[in-house]
Amino acid sequence: MEQNFITLSETTQTFHLHNNEISYIIKIEEDGVLNHLYFGKAMKHYSGHKTYPRRDRGFSGNVPGNLERAYSKDTLPQEYSTHGSMDYRLPATIIRRENGSNLHDFRYFDYQIKTGKPKLEGLPQAYVMAEKEATTLIVVLKDRLQEIYLNLTYTIYHERPIITRSVSVVNQTDESITLEKIASLQLDFRNDGHYDEVISLPGAHLKERQISREKIHGGIQNFESRRGASSHHMNSFIALVNHNTTEFSGPAIGMHFVYSGNHAFQLEKDQIEQLRVLVGINDYNFSWLLAANESFQTPEVILAYSDQGLNKMSSTLHHLLRERVARGEHQYKERPILVNNWEATYFDFDSKKIEEIVDEAAALGIEMFVLDDGWFGHRDSDNSSLGDWFEYEGKLKEGLKGIADYVHKKGLQFGLWFEPEMISLDSKLYQKHPDYLMQEPNRTPSSSRDQHLLDMGRKEVRQNIEQQICAILDEVEIDYIKWDMNRSLSDVYSLALSERRQGEASHRHILGVYELIENLITRYPKILWEGCSGGGGRFDAGFLYYMPQSWPTDNTDAVERLKIQYGTSLAYPISSMTAHVSAVPNHQTGRITSLKTRGDVAMSGVFGYELDLTELSEEEKLIVKEQVDYYQKIRPLIQFGEFYRLNSPFEGNLTAWMFVSCDQAEAVVLMARTLANAQPVFHEVFLTGLDKNACYEEQITKQRYFGDELMNLGVNVPDFYGDFQTTFIHLKKV
Numbered sequence: 001m002e003q004n005f006i007t008l009s010e011t012t013q014t015f016h017l018h019n020n021e022i023s024y025i026i027k028i029e030e031d032g033v034l035n036h037l038y039f040g041k042a043m044k045h046y047s048g049h050k051t052y053p054r055r056d057r058g059f060s061g062n063v064p065g066n067l068e069r070a071y072s073k074d075t076l077p078q079e080y081s082t083h084g085s086m087d088y089r090l091p092a093t094i095i096r097r098e099n100g101s102n103l104h105d106f107r108y109f110d111y112q113i114k115t116g117k118p119k120l121e122g123l124p125q126a127y128v129m130a131e132k133e134a135t136t137l138i139v140v141l142k143d144r145l146q147e148i149y150l151n152l153t154y155t156i157y158h159e160r161p162i163i164t165r166s167v168s169v170v171n172q173t174d175e176s177i178t179l180e181k182i183a184s185l186q187l188d189f190r191n192d193g194h195y196d197e198v199i200s201l202p203g204a205h206l207k208e209r210q211i212s213r214e215k216i217h218g219g220i221q222n223f224e225s226r227r228g229a230s231s232h233h234m235n236s237f238i239a240l241v242n243h244n245t246t247e248f249s250g251p252a253i254g255m256h257f258v259y260s261g262n263h264a265f266q267l268e269k270d271q272i273e274q275l276r277v278l279v280g281i282n283d284y285n286f287s288w289l290l291a292a293n294e295s296f297q298t299p300e301v302i303l304a305y306s307d308q309g310l311n312k313m314s315s316t317l318h319h320l321l322r323e324r325v326a327r328g329e330h331q332y333k334e335r336p337i338l339v340n341n342w343e344a345t346y347f348d349f350d351s352k353k354i355e356e357i358v359d360e361a362a363a364l365g366i367e368m369f370v371l372d373d374g375w376f377g378h379r380d381s382d383n384s385s386l387g388d389w390f391e392y393e394g395k396l397k398e399g400l401k402g403i404a405d406y407v408h409k410k411g412l413q414f415g416l417w418f419e420p421e422m423i424s425l426d427s428k429l430y431q432k433h434p435d436y437l438m439q440e441p442n443r444t445p446s447s448s449r450d451q452h453l454l455d456m457g458r459k460e461v462r463q464n465i466e467q468q469i470c471a472i473l474d475e476v477e478i479d480y481i482k483w484d485m486n487r488s489l490s491d492v493y494s495l496a497l498s499e500r501r502q503g504e505a506s507h508r509h510i511l512g513v514y515e516l517i518e519n520l521i522t523r524y525p526k527i528l529w530e531g532c533s534g535g536g537g538r539f540d541a542g543f544l545y546y547m548p549q550s551w552p553t554d555n556t557d558a559v560e561r562l563k564i565q566y567g568t569s570l571a572y573p574i575s576s577m578t579a580h581v582s583a584v585p586n587h588q589t590g591r592i593t594s595l596k597t598r599g600d601v602a603m604s605g606v607f608g609y610e611l612d613l614t615e616l617s618e619e620e621k622l623i624v625k626e627q628v629d630y631y632q633k634i635r636p637l638i639q640f641g642e643f644y645r646l647n648s649p650f651e652g653n654l655t656a657w658m659f660v661s662c663d664q665a666e667a668v669v670l671m672a673r674t675l676a677n678a679q680p681v682f683h684e685v686f687l688t689g690l691d692k693n694a695c696y697e698e699q700i701t702k703q704r705y706f707g708d709e710l711m712n713l714g715v716n717v718p719d720f721y722g723d724f725q726t727t728f729i730h731l732k733k734v
């Protein structure tokens with residue numbers, strides 16, 4: 001059957017997914033074993049001559065039912081592997097049946113090609129705006145013994161070097177089966193040396209998404225979260241690269257797992273140096289009981305291919321996440337410059353304080369005020385009131401509505417903080433519904449920041465929280481919500497589930513969170529939603545489907561932010577990354593940096609302030625006013641332009657990145673030097689992405705340069721004096 005972007009060749013028995021940039025080839029091997037043949041740069045045709053070679057290898061036995069000794073699942077690159085038929089590498093799925101057996105042998109059964117991209121119910125995902133944007137292949141595998149089917153789904157975007165993948169399991173036996181592991185993606189490579197390094201984004205609270213690049217070695221490498229969220233500690237993204245891959249050249253495959261719970265990226269280099277990659281829900285503390293005739297759909301993985309290094313990979317992902325994962329009214333809207341009172345007041349505020357901050361904000365041209373934690377229940381510290389989403393009476397003299405009205409009258413928008421997935425023991429909600437807390441009955445659960453998890457897998461729990469939030473949103477005019485989540489999951493046990501289903505609790509919890517948020521964003525489409533989890537504990541492609549921006553870290557130190565924002569940019573668009581100027585000495589590190597440096601770094605994201613504006617000197621207020629005015633000018637370019645990393649803070653003292661407008665008419669470059677030294681080396685930075693034939697004028701010096709000159713000869717880094725110095729270069733085509 002011949003279709004534009006996906007073809008099945010009867011002669012070579014291959015499916016070929018292709019567009020102008022990429023090809024992906026799957027071969028139906030002898031006896032229906034599904035062989036992975038290729039993923040990479042586009043090829044128009046595959047002749048069928050180069051197939052996977054065969055060789056008899058000791059202790060790597062045959063494909064069941066086939067006596068050909070050189071044909072073994074233990075070495076054949078496959079599309080989806082399982083346990084029990086002599087593939088000793090990590091399996092993509094383990095399924096246990098009622099008789100205790102976990103042996104399966106999945107073979108090719110059928111296929112379907114569809115225009116567009118089927119919707120995944122209840123899950124975040126990349127979508128299409130029109131059917132003609134993508135084509136989908138579903139390859140159906142069936143176990144040789146049992147009526148258990150796997151639908152491997154591949155969608156190729158026609159105009160992007162992107163393939164998305166997911167898997168569903170259909171149980172058509174008349175018994176229950178238990179999924180003990182179910183990866184969303186398997187990608188096997190031959191030892192062609194293409195991908196010998198892996199980049200991941202590990203970190204910690206206040207230190208998220210630090211770039212780590214390591215050799216892929218023999219054996220197993222794991223990049224995973226077991227915290228119930230995608231986590232500060234290991235982001236749900238990796239990139240496979242070659243040791244020669246740079247920002248501008250070489251192959252790279254970026255992989256986003258579009259999910260906000262426990263994830264696992266597993267790499268295994270086998271006995272003959274071939275690589276297997278598995279991505280999916282972590283099998284740690286996971287199982288799923290599938291009754292007869294039920295099916296299970298995994299979350300999806302986004303694959304982005306680049307043959308021009310990491311910047312191109314990031315750009316592909318930035319566009320996809322911004323254009324086909326983020327949704328809603330604010331997807332393409334310029335985001336307001338806000339001031340948030342958290343680092344200004346913490347829990348200690350009253351109406352007078354808030355109004356003073358709002359007055360200053362209005363005078364400085366700031367566009368939104370966000371009231372953070374502490375406005376509800378009787379919350380004066382972090383040890384009470386989560387779950388009580390009603391106003392803290394008396395804390396704000398004029399009430400929440402009064403403050404919102406005050407803010408609006410001053411011409412600003414009003415935002416509010418919530419942490420809906422949590423419960424404090426000191427709360428009315430806990431008094432009334434102690435069973436809403438996620439815990440095993442009679443076992444004392446672990447407390448973290450004096451708070452506990454609500455079991456969001458339970459409908460009545462979600463409904464209670466939804467009703468409370470709606471009551472506030474129906475009463476008070478709210479333009480923005482910061483949706484926080486300040487602890488990891490523990491004591492994962494659900495009263496709503498039978499003993500055999502307890503392994504489902506954490507996935508059901510995330511599905512419940514998604515459902516609750518989907519209801520709210522649908523009911524209140526005008527609100528701008530921002531994700532947060534103690535900073536960047538849930539900064540993932542899944543959450544971006546619901547909220548177009550997220551707080552990347554609680555660390556507002558401008559110097560540490562260079563690394564965090566640089567690392568984040570590898571996988572996420574700038575429009576998703578908020579960044580605030582805070583007070584010095586910085587509350588997380590004690591470091592003192594200038595207001596200019598703090599402003600320049602924060603202006604490289606979705607910009608705002610998080611300090612007590614009333615404490616600024618007149619001179620500082622002038623600077624803030626200038627920053628606000630300036631950001632308003634460059635905002636479309638920063639939030640929606642092309643972003644390029646030029647110099648890495650992970651590799652030296654100098655960081656540089658730049659933003660170029662889509663028509664190449666304007667560019668902003670940030671250069672930041674961390675520590676000063678005597679007898680400094682003269683540094684230069686080579687710009688990119690400009691129109692090589694155009695002449696650009698630098699907006700401060702009024703000097704003119706040609707595009708090719710800026711890219712080839714480069715620009716001098718200024719002779720900075722002192723630590724933590726930054727500068728912008730702002731170019732406009734003349």
Ligand code: GLA
Pocket residue numbers: 342372373382417484486532533534535551553554
């Ligand atoms: C988390 C957030 C902060 C702030 C506090 C409030 O840590 O990341 O920005 O909202 O909660 O408790």
